[in-house]
Amino acid sequence: MAVNQISWQVIADGQYRLSGALDRDTVPAFWRQRNQWMPHNKQLTLDLADLSRVDSAGMVMLLHLCQQLKQTGSNVMLHNIPQELKTLFRLSHIESMLTACME
Secondary structure, eight states: OOTTOEEEEEEETTEEEEEEEESTTTHHHHHHTHHHHOOOOSEEEEEEEEEEEEOHHHHHHHHHHHHHHHHTTOEEEEESOOHHHHHHHHHTTOHHHHGGGBO
16 A cells, blocks of 8 residues: 555444545545445444544544434444544544544
């Protein structure tokens, strides 16, 4: 995988993994292609352990992803949230918006 690339992988039914850099360089193209990777499970877990980098663009994309999936009736759980992403949540004062999604 290239340094500035993001990968969406199906681990099992309802379990997904994001890996690579989720930042301003990768988010726009990745989000435009969301119809190709957007899950349709009612219950899903998104493992973030393999993210090498996350910036504010990546944080906003995850927020939009959680909101969009919740609007379709899905229950989303973020798992293995990197410390830098937790810090962004805290500094942006959006922890409360994502509390239901965080494990």
